[in-house]
Every structure is written in structure tokens, then in C-alpha cells.
Amino acid sequence: MPADLNRLPPVLTRLLSGKHFPTIRAPGYARMSGLKWLYAPTPEALAFAVRTTVAALMALTIAMWMELDDPPWAAMTVWIVAQGSRGESLSKARWRLVGTAVGAISAVILVCAFPQAPWLFFPAISIWIGLCCMCATLVRNFRSYALVLSGYTCAIIALAATRDPDNIFMITMSRTTYIVLGITCETLVAVLFAHNLASSARRNMRQKIQMALGSATDAVANLLAGDEAAFIRSRALFGTILSINDQIEFSEVEMGPHGHEGDHARAALAAVSVLLSRGLGMMARIKALETRNEQFTETSLLTRTFLLGVPARLENDSEIPHIQQDLQDLRGVCRQRIIDALAHEISTTITTETAEVDDLLNCRILHNALDELLGELEQAIQEFDASQHEIRGDHFHFRIEAHRDFKEAAYNGIRAAVAIGASAAIWEVTAWANGIGFITMVAVTCGLFATRENPVVGTMNFLRGACWAVLVSGFLVLLFLPRPAEFEMLAAVLALPMIAGGLAARNPATAGAAASYCLFLPNLVGPGNQTRLNEIAYFNASFALLCSIGFAVLIFRAVLPFDNDEERWRMRNRTLHDLRHLASAQPMPRTQSWIGRNTDRFSRLIRHAGPTPTPTIEAYLQGTLSAMTIGLNIIRLRVVLERGQLPPAAHRAIELFLTRMSQFSGRYGRFGRTARVARGATRSLRRLEAAEANITSRIEMTRAIAYLLVISYELGANAAFLDASQPYRASDAS
Incomplete structure (x- = not known):
């Protein structure tokens, strides 16, 4: 501070120093910073948006070149399958093919079983979708997606065939072609952007497990130092462990031909969970014994010093054997303390329970617990090391079992069945011209969100994204698309709105709405070879879409709502x-x-x-x-x-x-x-x-x-x- 300011009163000194003035920012700064994902995207987000847009336009081009009856479904499939990582995209594409095949077969069966019998046909579809949603609640990852997809794919194909049930086979083949075409285009374009996919997958898997191990060792070290709040801070690690466990499956897909590295990685994560629980058990023993043992204090200090150095040492593969040797040495110290206490207790002439005998037993209890805790860490590091390279002749398998709530699964199935049945009843009563589209979108919305733990939150974001899709497609349909007659101009018009949707999909705050926006934008624009969407068709389709999502939100709130x-x-x-x-x-x-x-x-x-x-x-x-x-x-x-x-x-x-x-x-x-x-x-x-x-x-x-x-x-x-x-x-x- 300048010497002249020292002569001023303290109040003026604080004011002139400028420390208590708020930072002056341009008007609208907060609003513009919220749009940073759009005008200053990350390289990863921009790459995702561009490659997915290219794949969607490629699928749309091929579908129109093949003279398919509904080309937008090919572009919609690309946006559905596209994920942030190649492993997720490939896994979702694989399970989408499975779900599509099951849904197509079930659609053919239902249409053939109940011709001209709507009061049997619609309850059958409702029950089928309800069963799919119920079963999907009990499995994880994209296996769940395959089950719900088989439900609403059945609805899409079967409802499309209601006007022409004799051509159910051709309609089924047409819808299946869109999906295969979209998956193929997305995979082809993504492969062009992929670089060193296998090595990147191994590196990502290593970093995630290393992070979990480092966080766990820090938590246990702080606990041994008497910081009981360490476990409160590390509780979020359990959610991270489950997320990493799900992502290992995608890393295995990206690695291509591989051994059992993923199984060892899952075993390492399970050992980390046990390690955290061992730490809680150690805290419980220290509190239950209500005593301070000098020998254990010394051993715990050695252990804490070792644990705090583990995260940095895991960075180097050559350090892992040394870490394991240090663990063996520490466990040897614990066992020696146990033997010393036991030998002293045996050699003593005291035959009744005394404070000294209790103290020796407590020393053995604490050192035995610490030895087992270090053994769990040793197991975690051993599995971490095995997950970094393929082991010849390895037949190790490991899966982490998930919690299954059968009542929640039943609720999800009933809710989806009621939604489809009620929407079908509305169409039967009103004979609405867009009723088929209304029921179809209700089925899609229920399929996508019925298995969510709290579907109301997801569907509200989905509705916001649909509103944006209606708004943007309105500009395209009413102002831009009436003019171009070549596909090049059509692609140029659609490219920027699609890229914006891709950028929004990579921003966590807008990802939920972006999923709906990207999905429905091609459908609302409705490009075709012989047709062009007019104003009346656009408004009818948009109204049916918003009504279907709003109706699904209403059902989720009214029928067995999440509590x-x-x-x-x-x-x-x-x-x-x-x-x-x-x-x-x-x-x-x-x-x-x-x-x-x-x-x-x-x-x-x-x-x-x-x-x-x-x-x-x-x-x-x-x-x-x-x-x-x-x-x-x-x-x-x-x-x-x-x-x-x-x-x-x-x-x-x-x-x-x-x-x-x-x-x-x-x-x-x-x-x-x-x-x-x-x-x-x-x-x-x-x-x-x-x-x-x-x-x-x-x-x-x-x-x-x-x-x-x-x-x-x-x-x-x-x-x-x-x-x-x-x-x-x-x-x-x-």
C-alpha cells in the first residue's frame, strides 16, 4: 500500500484500496456465460456435434436416395445412438439392434393376432410395453435400453400398420432398415474420428480406478489421524465407484479383443468399497474400546504416512511392486505387534482380568483390524495392476451385483401400460387424425423415461427440448425449406441447428432437453423425396408431439408417482x-x-x-x-x-x-x-x-x-x- 494512504482514516483507506468494490462486468454477462457451451464450446463437444451431424445427414441422404417412405427416422436413429464415448455408442448400437429385432417380431405377432380388433390390440400393446419397462428396471446400462426399445419399437411398427395391416412385413422391414442405416452411418463416421481407441480406453480405465484408489487411501489416512469427517467427505466415492463400474463395460468394447482386464478392474473397485467399509469398522473399534494404545498409535502413524504417499506412487507402474512390498512390511509390523502382545500376555503371571490384560487384548484387536485393512488395500492394488495388461491363461470373472427394487419395477410397468392404454382410448373416442402419432410418441416417451428413478424430472426437460424442436423446425419449415429443391441446400439448412443440438447434448445443464431436440427435429422438418411439409401438417404434427409428451408427464405425476x-x-x-x-x-x-x-x-x-x-x-x-x-x-x-x-x-x-x-x-x-x-x-x-x-x-x-x-x-x-x-x-x- 502506498505511504500516502497510511495517513488517511481507516474507512477511506479500505474504500480507496478497491478490495470491497464488486467486480464490474458487462451487462448480460451472467446470461452470456450460461451460453458459453454454444459460442465457446470445448473441442470434444464440437467434435461430437460435427461428427454426429455429418452422420445424421449422411443417413438422411442415403434414406432419400433409397426412396424409403420415412427418411427422417434414419437421422433420428443416429442421434439416439450417438454417445460421448465410442464404447457407449457401440454398446448402445449393439443393444439397439437386439431391441429392434425383438420389437419388430412382437409387432408382427400382435398385428397378426388381433386384426380389426382394437379393443384387444391396444391392451396387448399396453401389456407388452409394461412388461418391457418392468424388466428393464431390473437390469443396468444399455441392456435396460434394449428392453424398453423392444417395447416402443413394437408400438411404432404395429401402429404404423393399423392403416394397412396386410403390409405389416414390409413396414417392419422398412423401420428396421432405418435403424440399421442410422447405426451404420454413426459407426462409420465415428470410426473416422477415433484415434488410438484401445490405448485411450485402457488409459481412461486406469485413471478412473487410480482416482478411486487414491481417494480411498486419503480417506483412511485421515481417519487414522482422527479426522472423522473424512468419511463424510468421501461418501460420494460410492456413487463414483458405481459409475466407473458401468463405464468399464464401455471401455471393454473400445479395447476390442481383450482378456479379463475389465473383470480385474471391477474387482479393484469392489476392494475399494470394502476398504472404505474397513475404515469405518476401524473407527467403530477405536470408539468401542474407548482406550488409547501407544503401540497402535505408532503403527497407525506409519500406516498413515504410507497411505498418503500411495496416490502419487500409483502414477508409475514400476512403483507397484514396491508398494506391495511396503504393504507386506506394514502387515508384518502389525502381526509382530500381535505376537509381542500375545507373548507378553502368556508370559505374565496374572491369571485374572486386569487393565493390563485388557490393554494387551485391545492392542491385538486393533492391529488385527489394521492388518486386514491393509490386506484389502493390497488386494485392490493387485487387481488394479492386473487390469492394466492381458494375462495369458486368465479365466477370472467378476461382476458387481446391483440392488433390485421389484416394487419399483412393477410401478414402472403399470405406469407405462396405463399411459399407452389411456392414449389409445383417447384416439378411439375422438378419432383424431393424428391419433396414431400421438400414441406413438406417448410410447416413445414412456419407454425412454419409465425406468428412471424419478421420471417426472426427466420428462419435463424432455418437454422443454421438444418445444425448442417445434420452434426451430417452424422457422425451417415455414421460411427456409420451401425454397431448396436440392439435397445440398437441405443439408446446409439443417446443419447449423443440428450442430447446436449436438453442442447442447454435451453440456450437462442442457443435455436432457437436447436429447429431445435432436431426436424430434428431423421428424418435425419431415424431408422427403416427393413431399414437403406444409403449414397445416407441421402444426398438426407439432401439436400431437407436445400433447403426447405433456400427457406422459401427466401420467407420471398422477399414476403411482415417484416418492x-x-x-x-x-x-x-x-x-x-x-x-x-x-x-x-x-x-x-x-x-x-x-x-x-x-x-x-x-x-x-x-x-x-x-x-x-x-x-x-x-x-x-x-x-x-x-x-x-x-x-x-x-x-x-x-x-x-x-x-x-x-x-x-x-x-x-x-x-x-x-x-x-x-x-x-x-x-x-x-x-x-x-x-x-x-x-x-x-x-x-x-x-x-x-x-x-x-x-x-x-x-x-x-x-x-x-x-x-x-x-x-x-x-x-x-x-x-x-x-x-x-x-x-x-x-x-x-
Whole structure:
């Protein structure tokens, strides 16, 4: 600051310094910055928009050259199939072919089965689309898309054949030709833009898994330092893990011929989820023991120092063997601490329970838990390394199981069936000239959004995009397209609006509306060889389109509408059912299945939470994570029993707890019997462990005590969440 300003009063000094004045910006700056995706797009967005526009115009040109009856469907297929990555586009194209084939066959069957019988024909289509939407809710990725596509493709073909059912085979072949043509053009143009696709796919997969590993190790390191908020910050990682798991499938498509790198990548992600749960279990043990162990403090400091350096070391492949060696050394330190504590306890002359004996046992419990945590990290790094190159003779397979909500699936199917049935009834009653188009677009909208967890949000954006398509196509139809008679001029007129739609599709804020805009723009313009859309046809088609989407929005709001509270209630009850199942199911459930289902539930909660989760959502997130940790420790307890190294009394104590857990009702009342039985089993094992002479049995009992400590602590700390007798609110946990 200049010396002259020091002589002025403090108020004038602050004013003249300029620090408290707002930044002066040009008028309309905020509005223009929101359009930056249009006037200053990223290179990736511009490349996507240009290549997809070229592919759409190429498909339209070929369809018109082939004298097909409805050429816009070829361009629409290009925009439907086009995705941000080649793996997504190829996967979607593959499943679109499957869905189209199933839908075409079902359309032929329905038209042939119910000729001139609309009151049988339309209910049959409604039931078919409802079944497709219901089944699509239970699967993931573009397999779900193939199922809904088979539903609305059946509607498109069957409804188009209502005016001429004798030509159903030719109509089916025509629609199938559009789809194959659109997929072929999109794939051909995209291949020209693709460069080093396989190596890029491997690099992207590596970066994503590396990011997940680095975030997890940072969270565990901060937790060992006493930062309990670290897990709150890292909870979003569960949603990221599920997203990365879905994207691995697309990376495998991009890699072409490959081994089992994708399976190892999924296994690495599952190990990261278990690692985070192990960290939560470590925090629970430290709180449950309510003591500070100097030896464990020293070991945890070594571990934290190592964990903080892992993300940077993962950048270099040559460092992975050294990381694994360091992990082995750290695990060796943990085991040596366990042996030292056990040897000191055996050599002591004290035969009764004292503070010193308890401290030695606590030292062994904590070091055993830390050893298992490091073992999980070692497994994750081993799978990460295996995902980077093909291994000869490798037959490894790994899939993460997803949460399935059968009630939600039934709701989606019923909602779609009601929408199609109601739109067909409107056409039958009114004899609307554009009724077929109305029903067709209702079927398309229901197919695209019926499987969404909250379809109302998606359909509103879809309606906005359709409005933009109507507006832009109006300018093209009424002002520009009456003049050109050559395809070159037609392509020049359509190119800029299509490129703008492609840019909007790559902008997250406008992607939902852009999907509708790009899909319906070619259809509303309606270019053809012998016909040109006139004003009356344009207004009728636009009105039918907007009415169909608006009608679908109305159905989604009125018929079994999505309810966040009800979904959380079902999810919580299902979690409690799964906890009971874990304790008694034969054969014993796999860890990866339990992790997959709970990770999916966790990511659903995060998606519905929004940018600022409510206290109830926050409590649900914590409760779901705790339930996952309880389940993992139940599985580990059963593994200890299966090894058969426990004395009969210890075996009975654990069996008693598992029997009680298999009857876990979730109705705590005033007592919380399951948590009380877990604490009783812990006390029994502590007494038995102190008197046991067999070293192997003592080590096994130490592990069992460590697992029971986590279970009893989490059952007590999350009693309100695990009480299924009443709806859960955040205030219940206070």
C-alpha cells in the first residue's frame, strides 16, 4: 500500500484500496456465460456435434436416395445412438439392434393376432410395453435400453400398420432398415474420428480406478489421524465407484479383443468399497474400546504416512511392486505387534482380568483390524495392476451385483401400460387424425423415461427440448425449406441447428432437453423425396408431439408417482431383510454381492440427495454405510466359524449371536436385544480368549471379538435407522 494512504482514516483507506468494490462486468454477462457451451464450446463437444451431424445427414441422404417412405427416422436413429464415448455408442448400437429385432417380431405377432380388433390390440400393446419397462428396471446400462426399445419399437411398427395391416412385413422391414442405416452411418463416421481407441480406453480405465484408489487411501489416512469427517467427505466415492463400474463395460468394447482386464478392474473397485467399509469398522473399534494404545498409535502413524504417499506412487507402474512390498512390511509390523502382545500376555503371571490384560487384548484387536485393512488395500492394488495388461491363461470373472427394487419395477410397468392404454382410448373416442402419432410418441416417451428413478424430472426437460424442436423446425419449415429443391441446400439448412443440438447434448445443464431436440427435429422438418411439409401438417404434427409428451408427464405425476420417502422406506426394509439373510443363508453369501447391492443403494441416496442433502438423507447415508459394515462383519464371523479353529464354547457364543441376527426384526422397542446379544458374545469371547492355551484358537477368537465389536457398536449407534417399526427421520437419531 502506498505511504500516502497510511495517513488517511481507516474507512477511506479500505474504500480507496478497491478490495470491497464488486467486480464490474458487462451487462448480460451472467446470461452470456450460461451460453458459453454454444459460442465457446470445448473441442470434444464440437467434435461430437460435427461428427454426429455429418452422420445424421449422411443417413438422411442415403434414406432419400433409397426412396424409403420415412427418411427422417434414419437421422433420428443416429442421434439416439450417438454417445460421448465410442464404447457407449457401440454398446448402445449393439443393444439397439437386439431391441429392434425383438420389437419388430412382437409387432408382427400382435398385428397378426388381433386384426380389426382394437379393443384387444391396444391392451396387448399396453401389456407388452409394461412388461418391457418392468424388466428393464431390473437390469443396468444399455441392456435396460434394449428392453424398453423392444417395447416402443413394437408400438411404432404395429401402429404404423393399423392403416394397412396386410403390409405389416414390409413396414417392419422398412423401420428396421432405418435403424440399421442410422447405426451404420454413426459407426462409420465415428470410426473416422477415433484415434488410438484401445490405448485411450485402457488409459481412461486406469485413471478412473487410480482416482478411486487414491481417494480411498486419503480417506483412511485421515481417519487414522482422527479426522472423522473424512468419511463424510468421501461418501460420494460410492456413487463414483458405481459409475466407473458401468463405464468399464464401455471401455471393454473400445479395447476390442481383450482378456479379463475389465473383470480385474471391477474387482479393484469392489476392494475399494470394502476398504472404505474397513475404515469405518476401524473407527467403530477405536470408539468401542474407548482406550488409547501407544503401540497402535505408532503403527497407525506409519500406516498413515504410507497411505498418503500411495496416490502419487500409483502414477508409475514400476512403483507397484514396491508398494506391495511396503504393504507386506506394514502387515508384518502389525502381526509382530500381535505376537509381542500375545507373548507378553502368556508370559505374565496374572491369571485374572486386569487393565493390563485388557490393554494387551485391545492392542491385538486393533492391529488385527489394521492388518486386514491393509490386506484389502493390497488386494485392490493387485487387481488394479492386473487390469492394466492381458494375462495369458486368465479365466477370472467378476461382476458387481446391483440392488433390485421389484416394487419399483412393477410401478414402472403399470405406469407405462396405463399411459399407452389411456392414449389409445383417447384416439378411439375422438378419432383424431393424428391419433396414431400421438400414441406413438406417448410410447416413445414412456419407454425412454419409465425406468428412471424419478421420471417426472426427466420428462419435463424432455418437454422443454421438444418445444425448442417445434420452434426451430417452424422457422425451417415455414421460411427456409420451401425454397431448396436440392439435397445440398437441405443439408446446409439443417446443419447449423443440428450442430447446436449436438453442442447442447454435451453440456450437462442442457443435455436432457437436447436429447429431445435432436431426436424430434428431423421428424418435425419431415424431408422427403416427393413431399414437403406444409403449414397445416407441421402444426398438426407439432401439436400431437407436445400433447403426447405433456400427457406422459401427466401420467407420471398422477399414476403411482415417484416418492423419495417411500423408496427409502423400501430400501431400508430390504437392507434389514438382507442382514437377516446374511446370518443364516446357505451357501454363505459372497462379499462382492453384498458390497454391490449396498453400493448401489448408497449411490441412489446420493443421486436423490441433491447438492445440499437434508439431515434425514444424511442420516440415511450413514445408516446404509453402517448396515454394509455390519453385513461384512457378519460374513467374516461366519468365515471364522467355517475354519473350525474355535473351542466349542466360543463356537456356541458366536452361533447364538448369528441365530439372534437371523431373527433380527428391526423393531428395537426399548431393548435392542440383538445388540445386547452381540455385547454378551464379546464378553464371553474375551473371557474364553484369556483362558485359552491354544495360540491358533486365541488368534481366531481375537478376530471374532474384533468383528463383534464393530457389529455391536454399529447396532447401537444406528438403532433409530435399523428400527423398521416406524418411518425414520433424522431427529430419531438424536
